Amino acid sequence: MEILASLVTAFADLFSLFGLEVFVGGMLSGIMYSLVAIGFVLVYKSSGVFNFAQGTMLLFAALTFVSLTERQVNFWVAFAITCVVMVIIGLIIERTVMRPLANQDLLSLFMATVGVNYFLEGLAQGTWDSAVHGVELGIPTDPVFVSEVIPWLDILVSKFDGFAAAVALGMVVGLYLFFQYTRTGLSLRAVSDDHMASQAVGIPLAKIWAIVWAVTGIICFIAGLIWADRLSVSFTLTWAVLKGLPVILIGGLTSIPGCLVGGLIIGASEKIGEIFFADVFGGQGIEHWWAYLTALVFILIRPTGIFGERDIERI
Amino acid sequence: MYYRETGQIVRSYVKDRSMVPLREDRWIMAVFLAFMFLVVPFIGNDYWFSAILIPMMVLSIASLGLNIASGYTGQLSLGSAGFMSFGAFTAYNFLLRVEWMNIWLAFLAAGIVAGLMGIVFGLPSLRIKGFYLLVSTLCAQFFHEWLFNAYPWFLNYASSGVVHLPYFHYRFLPFQDQIFDMLGLAKEYNAYVWRYLITLIVTVLLALAAKNMVRSSTGRNWMAVRDMDIAAKVIGIPVGKTKLNAFFVSCFYCGVAGAMYSYCYIGNLDFMIYDLRRSFLVMFMIILGGLGSILGSFLGAIFVYGWPIFVTRFGDAVFGGGYLDTAFVENNSKIVVGTIIVVLLIYQPLGFAGLWNSVKHRLRIWPFRT
Amino acid sequence: MSNTPVLAVNNIEAVYGGAILALRGVSLTVNKGEVVSLLGANGAGKTTTLKACSRLLGAERGEVTKGVIELNGEDISKLNAFDIVKQGVVQVLEGRHIFSHLNVEENLLTGSFIKNMSRAEVRRSLDYVYELFPRIKSRIKTPGGLCSGGEQQMIAVGRALMAKPSLILLDEPSMGLAPQFIEQIFEIVKRLNEEEGVSFLVSEQNAMVALRYATVGYVIENGRVVKRGSSKELLESTDVAEMYLGGGKDVSFDEVKYYHRRQPSFV
Numbered sequence: 001m002e003i004l005a006s007l008v009t010a011f012a013d014l015f016s017l018f019g020l021e022v023f024v025g026g027m028l029s030g031i032m033y034s035l036v037a038i039g040f041v042l043v044y045k046s047s048g049v050f051n052f053a054q055g056t057m058l059l060f061a062a063l064t065f066v067s068l069t070e071r072q073v074n075f076w077v078a079f080a081i082t083c084v085v086m087v088i089i090g091l092i093i094e095r096t097v098m099r100p101l102a103n104q105d106l107l108s109l110f111m112a113t114v115g116v117n118y119f120l121e122g123l124a125q126g127t128w129d130s131a132v133h134g135v136e137l138g139i140p141t142d143p144v145f146v147s148e149v150i151p152w153l154d155i156l157v158s159k160f161d162g163f164a165a166a167v168a169l170g171m172v173v174g175l176y177l178f179f180q181y182t183r184t185g186l187s188l189r190a191v192s193d194d195h196m197a198s199q200a201v202g203i204p205l206a207k208i209w210a211i212v213w214a215v216t217g218i219i220c221f222i223a224g225l226i227w228a229d230r231l232s233v234s235f236t237l238t239w240a241v242l243k244g245l246p247v248i249l250i251g252g253l254t255s256i257p258g259c260l261v262g263g264l265i266i267g268a269s270e271k272i273g274e275i276f277f278a279d280v281f282g283g284q285g286i287e288h289w290w291a292y293l294t295a296l297v298f299i300l301i302r303p304t305g306i307f308g309e310r311d312i313e314r315i
Numbered sequence: 316m317y318y319r320e321t322g323q324i325v326r327s328y329v330k331d332r333s334m335v336p337l338r339e340d341r342w343i344m345a346v347f348l349a350f351m352f353l354v355v356p357f358i359g360n361d362y363w364f365s366a367i368l369i370p371m372m373v374l375s376i377a378s379l380g381l382n383i384a385s386g387y388t389g390q391l392s393l394g395s396a397g398f399m400s401f402g403a404f405t406a407y408n409f410l411l412r413v414e415w416m417n418i419w420l421a422f423l424a425a426g427i428v429a430g431l432m433g434i435v436f437g438l439p440s441l442r443i444k445g446f447y448l449l450v451s452t453l454c455a456q457f458f459h460e461w462l463f464n465a466y467p468w469f470l471n472y473a474s475s476g477v478v479h480l481p482y483f484h485y486r487f488l489p490f491q492d493q494i495f496d497m498l499g500l501a502k503e504y505n506a507y508v509w510r511y512l513i514t515l516i517v518t519v520l521l522a523l524a525a526k527n528m529v530r531s532s533t534g535r536n537w538m539a540v541r542d543m544d545i546a547a548k549v550i551g552i553p554v555g556k557t558k559l560n561a562f563f564v565s566c567f568y569c570g571v572a573g574a575m576y577s578y579c580y581i582g583n584l585d586f587m588i589y590d591l592r593r594s595f596l597v598m599f600m601i602i603l604g605g606l607g608s609i610l611g612s613f614l615g616a617i618f619v620y621g622w623p624i625f626v627t628r629f630g631d632a633v634f635g636g637g638y639l640d641t642a643f644v645e646n647n648s649k650i651v652v653g654t655i656i657v658v659l660l661i662y663q664p665l666g667f668a669g670l671w672n673s674v675k676h677r678l679r680i681w682p683f684r685t
Numbered sequence: 686m687s688n689t690p691v692l693a694v695n696n697i698e699a700v701y702g703g704a705i706l707a708l709r710g711v712s713l714t715v716n717k718g719e720v721v722s723l724l725g726a727n728g729a730g731k732t733t734t735l736k737a738c739s740r741l742l743g744a745e746r747g748e749v750t751k752g753v754i755e756l757n758g759e760d761i762s763k764l765n766a767f768d769i770v771k772q773g774v775v776q777v778l779e780g781r782h783i784f785s786h787l788n789v790e791e792n793l794l795t796g797s798f799i800k801n802m803s804r805a806e807v808r809r810s811l812d813y814v815y816e817l818f819p820r821i822k823s824r825i826k827t828p829g830g831l832c833s834g835g836e837q838q839m840i841a842v843g844r845a846l847m848a849k850p851s852l853i854l855l856d857e858p859s860m861g862l863a864p865q866f867i868e869q870i871f872e873i874v875k876r877l878n879e880e881e882g883v884s885f886l887v888s889e890q891n892a893m894v895a896l897r898y899a900t901v902g903y904v905i906e907n908g909r910v911v912k913r914g915s916s917k918e919l920l921e922s923t924d925v926a927e928m929y930l931g932g933g934k935d936v937s938f939d940e941v942k943y944y945h946r947r948q949p950s951f952v
Contacts, residue, residue, distance in 0.1 A: 050446050096657070097657050097661075100661045101660060101661060102744060104660075104664070106445070106446075107389070107391070107606075108660050108664055110391075110446070111602045111656065111660055112656065112657050112660045112661075114595070114598065114599070114602070114656065115599075115602070115652075115653045115654070115655075115656030115657040115660070116653060116657065117653070118595075118599070118649050118650075118652055118653035118656070119649065119650050119653025119654055119657070120653070121649050121653075122645070122646040122647065122648070122649030122650035122653065123646075123650060125642070125646050126643075126646035126647075126650065130642065183798050186787070186791055186794060186795060186798075187795065187798055189784070189786065189787060189791075190784045190787060190791075190792075190795045192786075193784040193785055193786050193787060194782050194783075194784055194785075195744065196741065196744055196778060196782060197778060197782035197783070197784060198784075198795065199741055199744060199766040199767075200739065200741060200766070200770075200775070200776045200777075200778050200782065201770065201775065201795050201796045201798075201799070201844055201845070201847075201848065202766070202767055202769075202770025202771060202775070202796075202798070202799035202848060203767075203795065203798060203799075204767040205766075205767075242453070242591070245449065245450065245453065246450055249446075249447050249449075249450050253446060253447075254786075286461055286465075288457040288460065288461060289454050289457035289458040289461055292450050292451075292453050292454035292457060293454055295450045296439055296450055296451055296454060299439075299443050299447050299450065300439060300442055300443065303442055303443040303444070303447060304447065305447070309786045
């Protein structure tokens with residue numbers, strides 16, 4: 001009975017202006033997850049590889065950048081160097097791991113990225129260090145009242161979240177257009193469907209994948225920077241990938257706009273769960289599994305996510 | 316070479332279906348088991364038991380469990396440490412709260428409860444498949460951390476969040492206290508040997524059970540579902556039931572492994588130990604050892620657990636004690652394990668077990684070549 | 686130059702995974718404008734031969750260990766699958782291999798990327814394919830995976846045509862298709878061959894149909910070519926009849942003393 005009563009209060013609280021603020025704030029913070037998710041989906045869509053190393057690539061990028069700036073390297077020089085490093089890492093992964101494994105089943109490819117993940121984890125910390133580094137990019141973090149723009153909406157949001165949202169939106173729109181309307185984009189989709197057939201029609205697999213992994217490297221870097229600014233750079237950054245996971249599953253593994261929607265849903269649900277429902281379950285810290293539960297509910301309704309491509313199977 | 320089927324003619328179906336068809340293999344197994352049971356307890360020391368043999372066996376059981384779900388049934392799982400944790404906590408609470416409980420029943424209960432949790436978190440597999448299923452097992456992983464943190468009842472309100480588990484608190488022999496008293500032995504007498512024997516017995520039993528399951532219709536159903544579930548359904552295999560019983564068995568093994576991990580290996584109960592990284596380690600074990608192989612589960616566990624120890628000892632031997640710091644060893648083993656995973660996937664997708672099979676095959680026809 | 690064969694396979698040997706010997710001596714020639722059929726039972730090595738020619742073998746852990754494959758007189762051992770398609774040789778894979786999440790038109794478009802065609806040219810090629818296969822025109826926006834087997838085979842052939850090939854390696858086009866469809870596909874083959882001068886190397890189990898449309902046929906068994914002849918010769922040969930056409934019941938193996946097709950067992 002007690003639980004029921006507190007559930008009722010929780011729901012009542014939800015439909016207040018405070019509830020709306022939490023909702024909007026949550027959605028915006030969910031964009032951070034979308035940033036991680038985009039790289040994920042890019043790789044999956046173009047090669048059918050579920051790239052578990054995404055989080056570590058992110059850490060590696062952020063760590064490289066921070067270590068360079070801490071050694072008094074100019075911001076933009078460090079930025080450029082990190083971009084180059086990430087492209088090289090992407091290319092190396094493609095050349096040494098993905099290409100020899102072309103045409104293997106998806107599970108082997110996934111396992112291979114788990115191996116890469118482990119390798120990069122060791123490499124990142126072996127090359128640099130495992131200390132916690134602060135990053136200051138100068139992205140404003142002060143909150144603003146939305147009412148300045150929309151008079152009746154009297155809630156606070158963070159400028160930082162707005163910035164992250166703009167970056168994510170830019171990437172999503174760009175990538176969506178790329179996949180839908182360019183030859184390379186179409187080739188990428190073909191490759192993710194059937195490696196053998198795309199080779200048979202003369203799609204240069206190696207070149208295509210090199211592009212993908214290079215772009216992924218850079219996307220990881222951008223996401224890594226924003227995450228680093230928010231959290232500081234440390235090993236915990238690799239867990240960003242775990243936050244990205246429910247996001248892409250909700251959105252659908254093959255959908256770039258899905259990343260955005262998934263991020264919004266997970267972010268909002270996480271904040272709402274934490275603020276309104278944690279007490280119901282008698283303990284803080286439910287946000288860790290709450291996100292997965294949300295994702296689970298969504299994919300139980302739509303097994304391949306909201307925008308994901310249905311599996312087409314014939315025996 | 317040593318391995319030859321020549322002259323070993325099978326004359327009955329019973330023989331044909333025997334678990335170890337080769338006479339030489341049977342001999343090796345028998346000698347190996349006799350050695351482990353009868354010799355090792357007398358020659359081993361605390362370090363070998365507590366730091367090497369026991370954890371390797373415990374982790375082998377965990378990886379065997381994961382292998383049943385992922386390797387045999389094709390259901391990806393990243394929650395094995397979570398299920399280990401459910402097992403450990405079940406064993407603890409049963410031993411704590413049930414008067415007549417002994418360690419064997421507690422392990423059984425640990426397996427069953429973890430298995431039931433496995434069914435709960437495996438239910439989504441009826442509707443979703445592939446990578447989408449990761450979310451369910453990850454949910455289990457994070458759920459246990461929260462559950463045991465939010466409800467201190469499970470830890471008997473231990474203020475530090477860790478419970479120490481002295482081995483003589485649990486009973487593993489009938490009339491154990493009386494026997495020890497009668498013989499005038501201290502309660503801690505040869506603690507590590509007892510812990511070793513308990514682990515060994517459970518490991519052997521579970522390995523035998525697994526071997527038999529994968530040879531029976533249960534195992535064939537698992538593999539059919541793994542290879543193509545739609546086709547399996549068409550030929551009349553109850554796909555849903557098969558997936559769930561794979562989850563149950565898999566999590567049963569993980570649960571028992573978790574209980575043993577706490578009781579026989581570290582002697583503490585602490586949910587922080589069963590974090591996501593341990594799930595990953597178990598996963599590496601099956602990738603390296605070989606998906607869908609029982610021998611592989613053992614080889615993988617031995618390698619993944621043993622490598623950092625080997626590097627440390629090797630460093631000590633070559634450069635003098637304490638030369639290599641733990642961070643180096645950790646990073647090194649990450650790089651090495653990561654590399655080996657990738658290399659194995661490229662050249663020998665069946666892992667160490669596949670490697671072993673091809674070596675065996677080569678030896679059998681040596682000096683000729685394939 | 687004119688009498689150099691489009692494709693010349695000279696005594697090749699192919700191995701999968703460094704262990705399984707799939708081909709042990711296959712030689713064949715495809716001249717310009719010919720339709721050559723490759724007959725053989727399951728596992729005889731038809732697909733492996735075609736994949737060796739299109740350099741797709743590597744994708745399945747296979748490799749050509751001996752022998753030479755020449756394309757227009759040039760050795761292809763250094764080329765990859767991409768180069769082969771670039772040279773105008775496209776394989777239509779066994780089992781069709783449609784991009785199941787791409788719609789029909791997108792499927793066809795992927796075939797055209799290899800040639801740097803202008804938009805108008807691509808459009809023209811598309812229209813040509815639709816004209817050949819009116820049936821798939823009505824399904825332009827349908828995901829390839831949802832098309833029927835026959836339509837998928839049409840898409841697969843159409844996709845290959847988009848690259849404007851000079852030689853198509855057609856692997857078991859009849860697999861899982863109704864006789865009507867098979868006939869239709871082969872009519873297209875004939876038409877392309879006559880109108881566009883495209884050469885074909887067709888692997889088939891359905892020897893009756895294949896030989897009706899082909900000029901030359903090869904019979905392949907256990908990884909080696911055991912018979913070569915014009916379609917007419919093959920149709921009249923008792924071996925082929927007894928192997929594929931259901932005839933030859935009166936051949937008694939016990940009485941055949943020197944049976945020329947019989948191979949020493951290697952296993």
